[in-house]
Amino acid sequence: SAVISQKPSRDICQRGTSLTIQCQVDSQVTMMFWYRQQPGQSLTLIATANQGSEATYESGFVIDKFPISRPNLTFSTLTVSNMSPEDSSIYLCSASGHRYEQYFGPGTRLTVT
């Protein structure tokens, strides 16, 4: 299994600002993903982070709001841009492992005031 770390673990940000979340995997992985978990809700896939090419976004999520980088096979970043209180959520990254498993990071708890 892969071990995934995220930074920061939590943050409180003012509306209109941006926050970049980092995700580090302890081994090379093909697929990395970013999810959002709004308060009291389930997880929703934001995008697939593709190494060497643009991320693939799910319906309802756009690159201008959630730019993603994937410079190599162990690292990815998600930026939440021009934040509003509605962006207050837990953001989780995951990496795809053997036999369709995905391993999740601990999440970044974001509060926008």
Add this chain to the structure above:
Amino acid sequence: AQSVTQLDSHVSVSEGTPVLLRCNYSSSYSPSLFWYVQHPNKGLQLLLKYTSAATLVKGINGFEAEFKKSETSFHLTKPSAHMSDAAEYFCVVSDQIKAAGNKLTFGGGTRVLVKP
């Protein structure tokens, strides 16, 4: 297209009694199915997975789930609940096609309360 419905948003059980968490799925292809657990303020932990092998799948911490294609169900059970089982549980489906990029679709979650 794939989707997951967890039939109970909350389940309350007494310690030592059985736990049943119900999950129905929809998938256009042969699915992989998973159960994840999320303890308060913790990340997601994989409990067990089904990927077209044995239909009865055993996972960690005494949990197991049975894949029933005819019923499109993947219910999670444990014979005897422990206080540490209090958490949120997610049923998850993934279509087994490479083009889908192994995307996961999460159910709405079931919050389990264990009473002493």
